[in-house]
Amino acid sequence: MSSHRLVALPVKHERSARAPGCFLQSDDDDDDDDDYVSSGWCPKPNAAKSTVELRGQAQPDTEWWKTAVLYQIYPRSFYDTDGNGVGDIRGVTAKLQYLKDTGIDATWLSPIFKSPQRDFGYDVSDFLEVDPLFGTNRDLEELFAEAKKLGLKIVLDFVPNHSSIEHWWFKQSELGVEPYRDYYVWHPGKPVAGQSRPAVPNNWNSVFYGSAWEWSEIRQEYYLHQFEVGQPDLNFRNAKVIEEFDNILTFWMARGASGFRVDAINHMFEDALFRDEPINDPSDPLSYGYTHHIYTNNLLETYDVIGHWRKVIDEFVEQTGSDTVYGYERFGWRRAILMNFIHFSIMLTEAYTSMDMVLRFYQSDDGSEQRAHFPFNFVLLGELNGASKARDFKYVIDRWLENLPRGKVTNWVLGNHDQPRVGSRYGEERIDAMNVLLMTLPGVAVTYNGEEIGMVDYRDMSWEDSLDPQGCNVGPEEYRWKSRDPQRTPFQWDDTFNGGFSTANKTWLPLYPYYRQNNLRKQLESDWSHYKVYTEAVKLRRHRVFREGSFRSKAFDEHVFGFVRYLKDDPADGSFMVVIINLTDEPSEIDLYDVYDSIGDRDARVYLVGTESRYKINQVVDASRLLIGPYESIIVGNDASSSFGTITGCYRLIVASLALVGILMKLTYL
Known part of the structure; x- marks a missing residue:
């Protein structure tokens, strides 16, 4: 199976004193600096005009996730099919065709x-059962099948x-019943003279x-x-707890899950x-920022557990995917063919921490x-905003x-249920630019x-309507x-009652008040x-130059950031695309040759x-x-770029045909 990697091509290098594994390659361009060619771990660029060039293997990729558009759905707010004001699993199933039409490859569901x-x-409170608020296990399996x-x-x-404190494990642990006694992190506290109840441990x-x-x-x-009082921390120094989660992963993979996003893993x-923990900000002893979290965050044992779960996933895939005979034996050959029994599950990790700690989640x-x-890459969320300059974008992305x-395959997270929306964080006038940026950078979007559709946060939501414990706890x-x-309000499907989200008299959160001015139907009916x-932009990222091409960025001035994706190493193609935002x-005149x-x-x-834009599509x-x-925001390319993945498409057709032949040959021996 071919791999899509951003790696350095074999070239003669002069060893740089900057860092082991990072090489400085002299160039003959007009700027004053040399070009960096990454060969592992490199330091940050030290000038806005430096050129970071990561060259890809120009080969088609057979693993779906490596260039995927991963679309997070917050089920409560997506689509309500039973009229209770809360979105549900059947609502996701009902909108699968919309996701397909939008160009989405995979959807990540927030907890159900x-x-x-x-x-x-x-x-x-039960990792193996769907909450009745969202539906049933059967609803989820139907979603897997329809998807x-x-x-x-x-x-x-x-x-x-x-x-949850309502989980069976916790109730038994609280009673001291084996084997659950040590499933959670317990402490007797610090004795206090004259008091029956001890003080908190630390x-x-x-x-x-x-x-x-x-x-x-x-x-x-x-x-x-470490989070809400009703969320007791599990004790992962207990091997039985790890085994419980091994079984949970296997349970859902066997029912059709294509992957898992591991939440809050650094805790x-x-x-x-x-x-x-040492004091950080003494102004509020009850705030999370009061201490430096050196004893509760990013402990090295975490990486061992992630490595273990990767093996659990890979072993399941090997048994049920690579060995297709296993699928025939389990389901019968007719159903195996109908199910396209080639399984591949992935694991993604979420950790808001330093870059070096995040990157350790790879290997x-x-x-x-x-x-x-891949671990989620939050640099577009955490290090850039509406005040950032072009050199800031270049520095953060290049680094x-x-x-x-x-x-390893990179990824870029531009939004989620915990962070302000793109239009609120960067400004509504930058919505197109940021979405174009996301869809054209290397790797997973x-x-x-x-x-x-450019939804924005409902920051004026009343205290009475607010539900999030993170907000309610501060008053x-x-x-x-x-x-x-504010970033979790219901999806704005159209300009009808409740924005087409629900028929309920009251939705779980109020809709953004101006949904009639901004909704999907209105945008579909608009010329642009x-x-x-x-x-x-999603369609363009299917182009071979975006899927497999090299990357080089440029801060043209403090206003304009851009990069080129190109297939220079394939003389027969010569495609390139330049993305400018x-x-x-302030208007600016730029030279793409730069x-x-x-x-x-x-x-x-x-x-x-x-x-x-002042420009028109296809304008020279x-x-x-x-x-x-x-x-x-504009994407400019050459005429050679007009062939949208023809070679890749043919290659995939050949691979699929050979796979079918292989299946038929195996069937003759069953």
Whole structure:
């Protein structure tokens, strides 16, 4: 199976003193710097004009996830089919064709498992049962089956750090019943003279504000909860707990899950000695920022568990996917063929932490242990915003790509249910630019439902309507700035009652008040809209130059950032695409030869523009003098770029045909 990797081509290098594994290659371009060619772990670029060049293996890829558009669905807010004001699994199934039409490859579902819903599903009381609020296990299996018919993958949220206090494990642990006694993190506390109840064990605080310790009258000990008080932390130093989650992974893979997003993984282990953490910000002793989290975050044991779960997933795939005979024996050959019994599951990790700690989720330092297929890359969420300049974009993007371990697939997360929406974080005028950027960078694009139509946060939501514990815990004066409710409002399908989301008199969260002005139906009926820019960008990323091409970026000035994707190493093709975004309201004239000097005398043609562009698609432009208007987003390429993945498509057809022949040959021996 071929691999799609961003690696350095074999070239003669002069060893740089900058860092081991990073080489400085002299160039003959007009700028003052040399070009960096990544060969492993490299330092940040030190000038806005430096050129980071990551060269890809120009081969088609047979693994669906490596260039996928992964679309997060927050089920509560997506589509309600039973009229209770809350979205459900059948609502996702009903909208699968919409996802297919939009160009989505896979969807990641936020938690749908049984839960008292104190943290909207992240407090799980049964990891093997769908919550009745969303439907049934049968509904979920039907979703898997219908998605498969359309060629879509379903990725589930996997929440191992904690459970709900309503989980059977916790109830038994609280009673001291074996084998559950040590399933959670318990501590007797610190004795206090003259008091019957001991003090909390240490100064650890919850992400949701206040102490991370809660007293149990039943067990007469404290339990740890790094999040909401109803979310006790599981004890992963207990091998039986790890085994429980092994079984959970296998259970859902066997029913059709194509992957798992592992939530809050960096909180999985805590210091076994329960030491106080050093003070960070003494202004509020109850806030999460009060301490440096050196004993509750990013402990090295976490990576061992992720490596173990990768083996669990890979072994399941090997048994049920690579060995197709296993599928025939289990399901019968007719059903196996109908099911396209070639299974491939992936594991993604979520950890808001430093880049070096995030990158360790790919593999061990020596590469001997494989871990996540990819850890979420949050640099577009956490390090850039509406005030960022072109050089900031270049620095952040180049630094990530330079440090990407050899042979690993990158990804870019532009939105999720915990972070402000693109239009609220970057400004509504930059929605097209950011979506175009996301869809044309190398690797996996991770997007959030509603971003395709430019939904924005409902920051003026009333205190009475607010439900998020992260906001409610800080009170009515500060909730607006802490709550995640504003980015979780229902999807705006049309301009009818409740935006077409639900027929209920009251939805679980109120809709954004201006949904009649901004909704999917209106954007579909418009000549050009955020949605149409988004879908055209998704179509363009299917082009071979975006799937397999090399990458080189440029900060043209403080306003305009751009990069080129090209197939220079394939002389028969010679395709290139230049992506340009203006981050400000200042127009700028740029020369595309500054980022890619191999344009030659060929015409540069416009392939995509934003909603406010002066250019038209298919317009021929002067590559040496391209005027970029305020907040402009534009993709320009050469005529060779008009062949959309023909070679890749033919290759895939050949591979599929050979696979079918192989299956038929095997059937003759069954």
